[in-house]
Amino acid sequence: MRPASPARHATSLYRAHFASEPALVTSAPGRVNLIGEHTDYNGGPVLPLAIERRTAVAASVDRGWSVVSALDDTVFRLAPERGLVGGWVDYIIGVIRVLQETGSAPPGARLAVGSTVPLGAGLSSSAALTVATAGALGLLAGRRLTAAELADAAYRAEHDEVGVRCGRMDQTIAAFAKPRTAILFETADRTMRHVPLPTRVWVLETGVSHRLSGGALNERRVECERALGFLRAQGMPAASLAALEPAGLDPLLRRLPPALAPRVRHVVTETARTRAAAGALAQGRMERLGRLLFEGHASLRDDYECSCAEADLLVESAERQGAWGARLTGAGWGGAVIMLADPRQEARIVASVREDFRARYGRLPAAWSTRAAGGARSVVFRRGQRRNGNPTTRE
Numbered sequence: 001m002r003p004a005s006p007a008r009h010a011t012s013l014y015r016a017h018f019a020s021e022p023a024l025v026t027s028a029p030g031r032v033n034l035i036g037e038h039t040d041y042n043g044g045p046v047l048p049l050a051i052e053r054r055t056a057v058a059a060s061v062d063r064g065w066s067v068v069s070a071l072d073d074t075v076f077r078l079a080p081e082r083g084l085v086g087g088w089v090d091y092i093i094g095v096i097r098v099l100q101e102t103g104s105a106p107p108g109a110r111l112a113v114g115s116t117v118p119l120g121a122g123l124s125s126s127a128a129l130t131v132a133t134a135g136a137l138g139l140l141a142g143r144r145l146t147a148a149e150l151a152d153a154a155y156r157a158e159h160d161e162v163g164v165r166c167g168r169m170d171q172t173i174a175a176f177a178k179p180r181t182a183i184l185f186e187t188a189d190r191t192m193r194h195v196p197l198p199t200r201v202w203v204l205e206t207g208v209s210h211r212l213s214g215g216a217l218n219e220r221r222v223e224c225e226r227a228l229g230f231l232r233a234q235g236m237p238a239a240s241l242a243a244l245e246p247a248g249l250d251p252l253l254r255r256l257p258p259a260l261a262p263r264v265r266h267v268v269t270e271t272a273r274t275r276a277a278a279g280a281l282a283q284g285r286m287e288r289l290g291r292l293l294f295e296g297h298a299s300l301r302d303d304y305e306c307s308c309a310e311a312d313l314l315v316e317s318a319e320r321q322g323a324w325g326a327r328l329t330g331a332g333w334g335g336a337v338i339m340l341a342d343p344r345q346e347a348r349i350v351a352s353v354r355e356d357f358r359a360r361y362g363r364l365p366a367a368w369s370t371r372a373a374g375g376a377r378s379v380v381f382r383r384g385q386r387r388n389g390n391p392t393t394r395e
């Protein structure tokens, strides 16, 4: 079933709570990452795509700050100068504070948020929210932020303000995505290569909610920083963990504290897998790509230790049923598994995998497919009219 339009939802929430019409609506997508997990804050590559599920923000300028979403159906009055208050509105407060620093925020705004991105499913609902919010606030302040500015403001809101020590993958794909392509994003020099992705990607939700700010991601990041510091102290001039060569890795791992060695092995091998995966996708070698996904999952499970039993079962079952590939996507500790399969086989494979899951956990996991979708967009209204085909409307 196709979810309702988040833009329409945001607009009707806006009307219901603010008894007027919004000046504009912006939106940004959630994402899945094909491969390249926990590499973005280690200087490595990632290969994400935007999904067809989006978060929309309907907005107008106001004297103060207020926000409403379908989550709680209550209007929150915000005081960004006082800092964070806890909960999802912190992401909005973060964006306001970042844009205020660069003079790209309006004096205040009314915001209504509608979304079809599942929460806590590892599909980057937070970046969809921050990118859409940054786009809306910029426009209300009379500035159309570029994709790079949107991604940067959203990243700083989440990383510097909310304090999730994420990398730049989620905000970048939400801002830059193009339909039918994945992006090979090299985080070290921020270059991007759009790689066509002709097939659908299946998303199998574990139903185990992950909470990023809960600290697990931050903990892993600290471990990676310690490992890098350790190697440098031993005279290894590595720019980042991802810059280490896979050849000759073992002797180097032996010099690390035992708890850190598998983390480094994951980052180094995942970096190589991600570039190989982009190559395989570009050549249409889907089985080769899928094999890399399975290998990536094993590395997340065994070396990075960020999987969960539910995700492992989904991936193992997908492999047994003949999928090209499957792996946990996003930070982990719950969330969702992605799966690629021959279109002639996928219905059967998905049904069997879901049944395997039900046999073990007594419930059917949510499963849906998506094509690679487009990134941030906005529609500006004038006196209640949609302005089509002019420079303030963009896809």
Ligand code: GLA
Binding pocket: 036, 037, 038, 039, 040, 041, 124, 166, 167, 168, 169, 170, 217, 330, 331, 332
């Ligand atoms: C989260 C972070 C990303 C990335 C992934 C793991 O989604 O926001 O920056 O680190 O985890 O690959």
